Amino acid sequence: MTMEQQHKLGSGFGAHSTARDVLAGIDLTGKSALVTGGYSGLGLAGVRALAEAGARVVVPARRPEVARDALRDVPGAVVGELDLGDQESVRVFSDHLLADGRAFDIVITNAGIMACPETRVGPGWEAHFATNHLGHFTLVNRLRPLLADGARVVSVASSGHFLSGIRWDDLQFRDGYDRWLAYAQSKTANALFAVQLNALGVRAFAVHPGSILTPLQRHVPREEQIAQGWMSEDGTPVEGFKTPEQGAATAVWAATSPLLDGLGGLYAQDCDVAEPATGDDMLVGGVKPWAVDPDDAARLWDVSADLTGQGA
Template identity: 75%
Template sequence: MDRPTTPEALAEVAARRPLGSGFGPASTADEVLAGVPLTGRTVLVTGGYSGLGLAATRALARAGARVVVPARRPETAAGALRGVPGAEVAAMDLADLESVRRFAEDFLDSGSALDAMINGAGIMACPETRVGPGWEAHFAVNHLGHHALVNRLRPALRHGARVVSVASSGHFLSGLRRDDIDFRSGYDRWTAYGQSKTANALFALHLDALGAAQGLHAFAVHPGSILTPLQRHVPRDEWEGLGWVRPDGRPPAGFKTPEQGAATAVWAATSPLLDGHGGTYCQDCDVAAPAAGDDMLVGGVKPWAADRAAAAWLWELSAERTGVDAFA
């Protein structure tokens, strides 16, 4: 029921195939960006001061880009990015739409333009938390905050710009719970994370559909599995059962480093191979194939994360909640 598979969505994912990028799960962000001309380019990375986002920021800066990092903890962000040339921090909390508006207005006032946005900030498996008028926190932070940010920054996105939604194979866990998006009953932290990650994929699908004619493209990515501060809300005694750590204490096979985890996002933000494939969901630096099973380490894309009707419904709800729709 929460993971609908319409014939149209099944057909959409069935058409998806890797393109043969030459990169793979072990590729790093630096390898993906080797030879990519980023001098004079500006990329915004939410969450660009921790985990995968920090690795993406460092690699983009090394490749010559100016990297703008909106942060809910600006001092921490400034510390993490000290010595990274071209990285700039500004205050913004995705859980606070006023702060998103202030950040976006300041950015627009500065006259800067954006070549790409990597929307990587996120929370996972939190205890039940309410944001703003009572919205469920995963949906509000991971999705609604980014909806507002991208739509407010639309005037700064150059022709040919790309928006990358950092989703997850966590989308396997839930489609959109259209009749109870905010978990008015039956809160479950993993279902809430899963719904928000499906929302990230659907956001990219619909943004691309709206923006393509104006030269704006969007992609969703699953970065892989990487141990970062993202797991902080999950008690340590649950980690072994979740397969995040082996009995000897080491990360399990198939996990990536942050530098490998950042690779698909920077690839999606820059690779010419993706021209003509807007709206797709990517993993391991390529378009993801349809998910063949339920193993999140193997990944792939499920139909409810590629459902155009659900994506249009989500956009309308998000525009209504945030009060922003740059395409209306």
């Protein structure tokens, strides 16, 4: 898919639709889903909606005891231990699923970190790139044998990609660290991952969930969130921000909508295919050309395969 295919389909849903709304009339009984980060924020809202529609949902978690507590009333939710910033942890977790052998119809790579202080993981990788992109890259590639016919992989990106394409000359921020650019690069990587995965024959989409105040903002001080215009002085989200249930809707829509049958490699927002971005207002959204460029997607795939030993 290219920028020419990035146009709304007329889904009938929008920014205020919830995950439950987009699943109305869709029966997921007998289906299996995997949702990373599915025990807080919009991930939890998505897991609840998928489970209510009948799906068995596997939720890998860096803090499995916290996840089990959050999901204790969600039927069909199964928790496993996974640290996306640790490639060995990803391998161990995926080995358990491969040994179990059950197929997956939906994979939503939702977990992530944002604007954290400079952190190095593994062989010195920058933490946003390693966790948000490389961890999911390894996970999905290792689980490809378990993807059912017609399975969909949904990569949760962000309008944060507006701030940076892939920094080919300094992927790991060796030369000066900027926490917002590091986050932005990882979100562009999430979008490009879906483009190339789809090109390789696995139905994949990237989504911008919208602006939602969740634990993702844990590294952004309250004063900065107010200064950024995200919340008022009393902590109320500003107009234009979504609830977690609304924020989960686009990923769930991309994972299940019959409108997307036969399509793939597209970037979605507000429960429809996104339009090309015509400006730099991230609240308006859309998608920048560097986040859906097929050549960059193939190049990033090769670089990621070299780094992780997966996906070659």
